[in-house]
Every structure is written in structure tokens, then in C-alpha cells.
Amino acid sequence: MSEPWLYVSDAKFSGIGIDLVSEQQILAFSESACPVDVVARGSLKLPHVNNFRHPLPPTKLLSWLPSQDYYALNKRYFSHLGRRRFEQADYGGVVAWSRTALQIFEAAAKRGVPRLLNVGNSHRDFDSGLAANETPRWPRIPHTRYRAEYELATLILVASDQAAHSFHVQGVPPEKVRTIYRGADTERFRPLPDKPTRPFIVASCGLLGERKGTYQLLGAWRRLALPDAELWLIGHLPEAEEQEVRAMASANVRFLGFRKDLPSLIRQAHLHVLLSRNEGMAKVLLEAAASGVPNLCTPEAGLPPDAEGTLFISDRNCEDEVCAAIEACYLDTAATARLGLAARRMVEQRFGWAAFRSRFMQAVTEASRTK
Numbered sequence: 001m002s003e004p005w006l007y008v009s010d011a012k013f014s015g016i017g018i019d020l021v022s023e024q025q026i027l028a029f030s031e032s033a034c035p036v037d038v039v040a041r042g043s044l045k046l047p048h049v050n051n052f053r054h055p056l057p058p059t060k061l062l063s064w065l066p067s068q069d070y071y072a073l074n075k076r077y078f079s080h081l082g083r084r085r086f087e088q089a090d091y092g093g094v095v096a097w098s099r100t101a102l103q104i105f106e107a108a109a110k111r112g113v114p115r116l117l118n119v120g121n122s123h124r125d126f127d128s129g130l131a132a133n134e135t136p137r138w139p140r141i142p143h144t145r146y147r148a149e150y151e152l153a154t155l156i157l158v159a160s161d162q163a164a165h166s167f168h169v170q171g172v173p174p175e176k177v178r179t180i181y182r183g184a185d186t187e188r189f190r191p192l193p194d195k196p197t198r199p200f201i202v203a204s205c206g207l208l209g210e211r212k213g214t215y216q217l218l219g220a221w222r223r224l225a226l227p228d229a230e231l232w233l234i235g236h237l238p239e240a241e242e243q244e245v246r247a248m249a250s251a252n253v254r255f256l257g258f259r260k261d262l263p264s265l266i267r268q269a270h271l272h273v274l275l276s277r278n279e280g281m282a283k284v285l286l287e288a289a290a291s292g293v294p295n296l297c298t299p300e301a302g303l304p305p306d307a308e309g310t311l312f313i314s315d316r317n318c319e320d321e322v323c324a325a326i327e328a329c330y331l332d333t334a335a336t337a338r339l340g341l342a343a344r345r346m347v348e349q350r351f352g353w354a355a356f357r358s359r360f361m362q363a364v365t366e367a368s369r370t371k
Helices: 017-031 058-062 067-086 102-111 143-152 161-169 214-224 239-248 262-266 283-290 319-331 333-350 353-370
Strands: 005-008 036-040 049-053 093-097 115-118 155-158 177-179 200-205 229-234 253-255 271-274 295-297 310-312
Touching (some): 005 017, 017 093, 017 283, 177 353, 200 214, 200 262, 200 283, 200 319, 214 229, 214 239, 229 262, 271 283, 271 319, 283 295, 295 319
Parallel strands (some): 005 036, 005 093, 036 049, 115 155, 155 177, 200 271
16 A cells, blocks of 8 residues: 555543554554555554644634534534645555544545444444434534445445444445444453452443433332342433433442443443343443453443353343343352353453454555456
């Protein structure tokens, strides 16, 4: 690849969430000695990486807006910045994230330059909570903008088989969608040796609330009333749902909030539960598995159906099924620990970040050939 690629994101490269995924993709370019220009809020000091950093975009002045408006403005602004950068140089291809890609892809398509679209979740028209033709008030991103990005993309990169399916059922050709999964840091997330069996700790990590199945988990937990057991809810609780969620919590539920010490917390758990109704792939599932903690989750949470050390719930609204699965793990901690070891092996073999970077660069190479 003689010409550099352009990578556009509003990421600060904080080392968490989507920022971390972006970091790993840029590292993949660097390791492959493929030059890349990066337009983002943060910068990465890596070989072959040329940073165009915008740490204080003018949208920062509007950070008092509701979060949906503020983040939508950021996406629109970095879409503009990316297009402006693209028009100033020759590029072999472009990578951008959904909601940020449109202006860049429009310019790249005119030149016949390959376009890789990162999508963090499922197809926008698939269980999004909005009618397919509903137009939200500006600056929020309408469905039409998502669809335009999907249409312009050479390849659409998704995080799970479930997310890929959401594109297929919406009529996007399967050959246009690539599942590259996610990764976990197997050094930061490691099993806890000689973990005590009591108290039995169940954790649920990440954003809390309806989409993540927090209500269903709390209902099952209250019904079980397990002695010498704790439920740890680790992550942000949206203000609109906080009162209702806290009202459902029994005495042995701990709200730990967003934590930077997640690796040390999650390795103490015996079981991780995520009853999402819709995800791309919840990265915390891989982080729990890397920590030797088995996952109890819905298929929609993103793990492939053959994920080792994983217990799948077919219906998150079936309280009997959720209760039975948690209780079985509580009663047989030795079997639960064996599931955790299998989960750890799965991440080591299939879902380390090196494997993710390899899958990403395969997509880059394929897009370069497709154009």
C-alpha cells in the first residue's frame, strides 16, 4: 500500500470503549507499515501514523447540550474535518465510524477510493427504538444518514454475527458485511487464583438500564434471594432510569458506578450477566471471559453461539430461565469455575487484540482490491 490511508474518528484515545477499538485499528496499520493519517480528538505516537489532532473542537462550547445532541454535533463536525483532510491529499482508502463517515465517503466515492465503515451496533433500522422513517430533530442523526453511509461503504465492519445478521435482514448484501468481532487485553484481564467461593459474586458491567437487561436481572436476583451472595452493578446508570432501577434493588445489590479499576473488580466475580436486547458486541463479555469469569448472556449481546464457557439465555424476559441459570452456577461453583477457565482459553485462542488487528487488516486488504 503505497498511498496512506485516512482514519477519521472523534475518539480521544482514552483506552476504553470505542476509543480502544480505534486505537487497535490504527495500531494494525502501524504494525503493517501502512502509513495512515488520523483525524481525531486524540493522538497516538506510533510508527507510520501521522496525527491531525483536534483536542478542542468548537462543539466543546456546546457541551452543556443534552448528550445525544452534543455527541451528534461532534460526529457531524468530524465528518466535515475528515472530508476537508481527504480533499488535501491522495489516499489509498478511508476508514470512518458510523455517524462520522458520510461527508468523507461522499468525497472518496467520487475518486473511487475504498471506504471502510465501522459500525458499533446493529443496522440502524433493526430494533433501534425509532420508526424507520422518523426524523429526529437536528442535530441528531436521522436514519437516512445512516443508510447513506451503508450505501457508500465498500465494506461494513461489524462486531458480531448478530450485528451482521441485522444488516442481512435489512437487505444489505452479505458480501458487503464483515464480522471482525472485538478483542480483550489478556494481560490486564486475568483470572484470580484461588478465588473464594463465598460470597458468590454476580457482576453486570457496562452501561446499565433497559437495553442491557438490568431490570430483568434485578427481578431475577430479588426472586432468588440467595444467601451469602452479592450482585455488583458496575457502570453508568442513566439518570432517566436511575430511580426505577434503584427501587428494584435488594439489600445485597451494590451500585459501583463507572470504574477504572474494572480488571481488579471483574476478576473477583464468579459469574458475569448481560441480558442485552441489542448489541454490536459488548466488549465486557470478552473482558469477563479473559478474567476467567463465565458469561450468562443473550445471543443479542454479541458472543458467537459456539463461545466456550458461555451460558446463553434464549429469552431474557423469562425470569424462570434467568433464575435457573444463576442458581445452577451458585450451587455448583466448581462447574462454574471450569466454565471460567474455558472462557479464558477461548479469548486467548480467538479474541485477543492481535487476532482482532489481523481481521481488521484482512478487511483493509480486501477493500483495497475491491474499490
